[in-house]
Amino acid sequence: MLIRKAYKYRLDPTAEQAAWLAVLCGHARFVWNHGLRYCLEQLEQGKKIPSAFELNKLITQWKKQDDLSWLKEAYTDNLQQKLKDLHSAWMRYFDKSLAAEKPRFKKKGKNQDAIRFVNFNKYCQLDAKRVKLPGKLGWLKFRESRQVQGVIKNCTVSLKSGHWYISFQVEQEVADPCHPSASAVGVDMGVARFVTLSDGSHLKPLNAFRKHEKRLAVEHRKLSRKVKFSANWKKQKAKVQNIHTRIANCRNDYLHKASTSISKNHAMIAIEDLRVSNMSKSAQGTEEQHGTNVKAKSGLNKSILDQGWHEFRRQLEYKQSWSGGMVVAVPAHHTSQTCPNCGHVSKENRQTQARFKCIECDYMNNADVVGALNVLERGHRLLACGESALVAQ
Secondary structure: EEEEEEEEEEOOOOOOHHHHHHHHHHHHHHHHHHHHHHHHHHOOOOHHHHHHHHHHHHHHHHHOOOOHHHHHHHHHHHHHHHHHHHHHHHHHHHHOOOOOOOOOOOOOOOOEEEEEEEHHHHHHHOOOOOOEEEEHHEEEEOOOOOOOOOOEEEEEEEEOOOEEEEEEEEEOOOOOOOOOOOOOOEEEEEEOOEEEOOOEEEEOOHHHHHHHHHHHHHHHHHHOOOOOOHHHHHHHHHHHHHHHHHHHHHHHHHHHHHHHHHHOOOOOEEEEEOOHHHHOOOOOOOOOOOOOOHHHHHHHHHHHHHHHHHHHHHHHHHHHHOOOOOOEOOOOOOOEEEEEOOOOOHHHEEOOOOOHHHHHOOOOEEEEHHHHHHHHHHHHHHHHHHHHHHHHH
């Protein structure tokens, strides 16, 4: 089986190399914005979005323009890859099953700057803790925390919170995996409990954002008092970015540990097919029709987004595919209101947020455990009978 994975490291460029990387990222960002503007003009004229090949042909035309001749400094591969990403973003947007957002213009300092180098074996070279990139960049040091294994296909250099990173995408040929476990488990996602399993165990939420929320608010207030784009404003903005980076790193580390633990111990994982974007929509309403319980809903939305449910599911899916297991996504409706003993469905079954008692058969259990049991049962039915079994419920 052929798998693709990435190894990401902290990059330690010299001042000259960092300056040149910033220039290359600026070129790539400009090409993205220029290409996006061209695509929007095509849509306004009733035409289709250009293909990736057609977008790449535009680069040659732009370089011939006097006011854009500075694009010749950039590596063509970097620019082509950025337009390829733009085309992929449009395809995701038009795929209604993904519910992806429309591509947006990139702003310096607001979006993560990145450039990709393809044909790695032809133009680049890896030597222990150094990597050689084309042109002026030459050899760059990086912090090798683990050895790169597999055939390197490309590498991506990115800037985040004032630090440079390099990610090597590799291909590895591995034997068809066979999961060491034969057990199946249902997973119920929540806020009070991050994950509750059908075997009764659960994981507490990390709440990374909540833990840093007060400190982040203080630093944001300091930022609001600075003169925009001044030296002090830039220093303060870096502090705010560092806090956001710490929150993201803490959350990502927790999700990886949780998903790895569950993936190693269970061959089949049934999980709710949650629409996080819909669940976390604002209840503020409009000027004509105001929403209800806006403050409470805002707090719930913040807690939902703080958990990282979508990322957790993504990690489970690729880790199970690598280990020979499977992830089954089932409809989430009434999972915490259905009695796993007699099948009776009622809002009154869930008396409180944590307590479940069936009004028909007096079955009692934790409401989150009940949800996980129902998710597991739906996963078995989905595998045995197909989607029709769930629709008929």
